[in-house]
Amino acid sequence: MADRILNWVSERIPFDWDNLKHFTSEPIPRHMHKWWFCLGGTPLYLFMIQLVSGIALTFYFVPDPSKAYESVRYITEEVPFGWWVRGIHRWSGELMVVSVILHMMRVFFTAAYRRPREINWLIGMALLITVFTFGFSGYSLIYNQVSYWATVVGTNMAAAVPFVGEYMAGYLRGGPVISANTLTRMYVLHIGVLPTAAFGLLALHIFLIRIHGVSEFIDTSHGESRDDEDRFFPFFPDHLLTEIAIGIFLIFLVSQLAIIFPVQIGEPANPAVTPEHIKPEWYFYPVFRWLKLFSFQTGIVSTIGIVMVMFAWPWVDASIERRFPGREVSVFIGIAAVVAMVVLVLIEGLSGH
Amino acid sequence: MSASEITPIDKVTLGRRGAMATIAMAAGIVVSYGTAAIYGLRFLFGRQKPPRMVQVLSAALTEVPDGGSRLAQDLSGRKFLLVRSGGNVSAFSTTCTHLGCQVHWKTEDKAFICPCHDAVFDANGNPVEGPPPIPLARYPVEVRGSNIFVSMPEA
Ligand code: HEM
Ligand code: FES
Numbered sequence: 001m002a003d004r005i006l007n008w009v010s011e012r013i014p015f016d017w018d019n020l021k022h023f024t025s026e027p028i029p030r031h032m033h034k035w036w037f038c039l040g041g042t043p044l045y046l047f048m049i050q051l052v053s054g055i056a057l058t059f060y061f062v063p064d065p066s067k068a069y070e071s072v073r074y075i076t077e078e079v080p081f082g083w084w085v086r087g088i089h090r091w092s093g094e095l096m097v098v099s100v101i102l103h104m105m106r107v108f109f110t111a112a113y114r115r116p117r118e119i120n121w122l123i124g125m126a127l128l129i130t131v132f133t134f135g136f137s138g139y140s141l142i143y144n145q146v147s148y149w150a151t152v153v154g155t156n157m158a159a160a161v162p163f164v165g166e167y168m169a170g171y172l173r174g175g176p177v178i179s180a181n182t183l184t185r186m187y188v189l190h191i192g193v194l195p196t197a198a199f200g201l202l203a204l205h206i207f208l209i210r211i212h213g214v215s216e217f218i219d220t221s222h223g224e225s226r227d228d229e230d231r232f233f234p235f236f237p238d239h240l241l242t243e244i245a246i247g248i249f250l251i252f253l254v255s256q257l258a259i260i261f262p263v264q265i266g267e268p269a270n271p272a273v274t275p276e277h278i279k280p281e282w283y284f285y286p287v288f289r290w291l292k293l294f295s296f297q298t299g300i301v302s303t304i305g306i307v308m309v310m311f312a313w314p315w316v317d318a319s320i321e322r323r324f325p326g327r328e329v330s331v332f333i334g335i336a337a338v339v340a341m342v343v344l345v346l347i348e349g350l351s352g353h
Numbered sequence: 354m355s356a357s358e359i360t361p362i363d364k365v366t367l368g369r370r371g372a373m374a375t376i377a378m379a380a381g382i383v384v385s386y387g388t389a390a391i392y393g394l395r396f397l398f399g400r401q402k403p404p405r406m407v408q409v410l411s412a413a414l415t416e417v418p419d420g421g422s423r424l425a426q427d428l429s430g431r432k433f434l435l436v437r438s439g440g441n442v443s444a445f446s447t448t449c450t451h452l453g454c455q456v457h458w459k460t461e462d463k464a465f466i467c468p469c470h471d472a473v474f475d476a477n478g479n480p481v482e483g484p485p486p487i488p489l490a491r492y493p494v495e496v497r498g499s500n501i502f503v504s505m506p507e508a
Contacts, residue, residue, distance in 0.1 A: 149454060152452070152453045153452040156452040160452075167398070170401050171397060171398055174399040175399055175402075176401050176402065176404065177404065181399060272426075272430035272431050273457075274469065275468065276468050277468065278469055291470060294484075295484060295486070296484045299484065
């Protein structure tokens with residue numbers, strides 16, 4: 001019976017299933033047994049949670065300035081388990097940012113972006129920006145005071161970019177000022193353009209990981225060597241089981257967070273009054289604080305410069321390596337950058353305004 | 354020169370024709386898809402027409418003390434500042450020139466405070482602290498009889 005079904009299937013889908021076996025038995029270096037090395041799987045899992053919970057939210061959310069806030073309130077207060085779905089979407093989004101940053105740090109501090117993996121670092125950076133744009137556009141949908149003014153400031157920041165700024169802001173707003181067009185744009189970005197982009201980038205990211213293999217670390221100080229028999233374990237089923245276990249933990253964690261820290265709705269947006277305390281999401285604090293420290297153009301131009309250096313990092317690192325061979329200057333730059341980010345987040349988070 | 358390096362004459366003409374055809378085809382693709390791309394981008398850019406200016410009756414001249422100022426608002430609740438010296442009245446927008454938040458008037462300090470990045474403007478709309486690069490925008494004012502009319506973008 002099983003054979004007959006198998007035959008039926010392989011006749012309709014004439015594919016050599018051994019290929020799949022080959023593809024899924026990718027050898028994984030043994031250090032990937034440690035969870036902090038396989039952090040890349042966490043955002044992938046959270047992305048699936050976002051897809052499901054986000055699609056659920058679209059059933060009730062109305063992208064119209066006069067109805068958006070009310071529809072979010074309705075989801076939160078009246079739809080059965082609406083608070084839970086919304087809470088999962090929110091918390092999984094927050095954890096997405098955290099896990100992408102942690103994943104990036106592990107790639108950075110293990111220098112896994114070095115030749116020949118530079119392209120995957122570029123794709124990773126594009127994914128990071130996609131995740132931030134997800135956060136920004138999603139936040140603007142709620143249409144409460146804080147989210148409305150974060151959108152005003154964010155789109156005007158785009159306008160301040162030299163040369164192309166006015167165009168970027170025009171495209172983001174769909175008009176000379178924030179209007180109903182802006183909300184539609186944020187919505188379409190959030191539920192259409194960005195998920196599609198993220199999907200494509202993730203596919204490329206994973207394809208490149210698969211054909212390069214995960215970079216290997218041999219810890220000779222603990223008696224490991226290149227000749228060890230157990231250097232690798234197969235992706236299927238070993239690693240997949242690890243990831244499933246992490247996934248179960250994640251859905252539990254996100255659900256608990258949604259219950260313990262329920263999402264708020266706040267005051268409805270009022271374009272005539274900026275509230276006394278406006279704050280973006282915590283992951284924009286570094287940029288937010290940075291802009292307060294410098295004059296306008298300096299702030300914007302230096303922010304763009306930093307992002308460009310981050311993109312170019314594999315090449316910047318290679319040239320530093322050539323100049324100071326073996327000194328691992330990058331590690332110190334990385335530590336300095338992480339400390340700077342944490343300090344900026346803390347200053348902004350702890351200050352009243 | 355060996356025989357294999359000599360290109361038969363028919364290949365040359367075909368090649369030249371082929372090259373022309375390829376160029377023409379490529380140009381056609383660039384022009385047609387390029388046009389479509391430009392139209393598409395213009396569609397997405399939308400209509401960037403600045404909002405219409407409307408005249409708002411803001412206050413009676415006597416309501417603004419000479420040498421002082423008064424916060425006024427239109428019917429949709431948008432605030433703006435009237436500053437008077439003699440018969441001369443100016444009106445300032447309360448939209449921060451940094452990133453577009455609404456500044457508010459702080460009477461004790463006689464200054465505008467922008468909550469977004471801690472900026473301060475003085476009573477004449479000039480930036481004194483924080484990131485804003487230029488003074489608050491001025492709206493055209495017209496004093497007709499004893500009433501002050503201010504032209505501002507439609508809300
Ligand atoms: C991939 C498919 C996704 C879909 C279909 C989707 C859909 C939605 C919808 C309809 C809303 C509005 C409802 C609400 O405000 O609660 C929303 C809000 C939001 N989304 Fe997404 N989303 C997706 C992915 C993401 C991702 C990857 C992030 C990660 C940063 C994210 C972050 C947010 C945030 C921060 C909000 C506001 C949350 C709140 O307080 O309610 N979304 N999303
Ligand atoms: S928007 Fe007013 S100081 Fe930045």
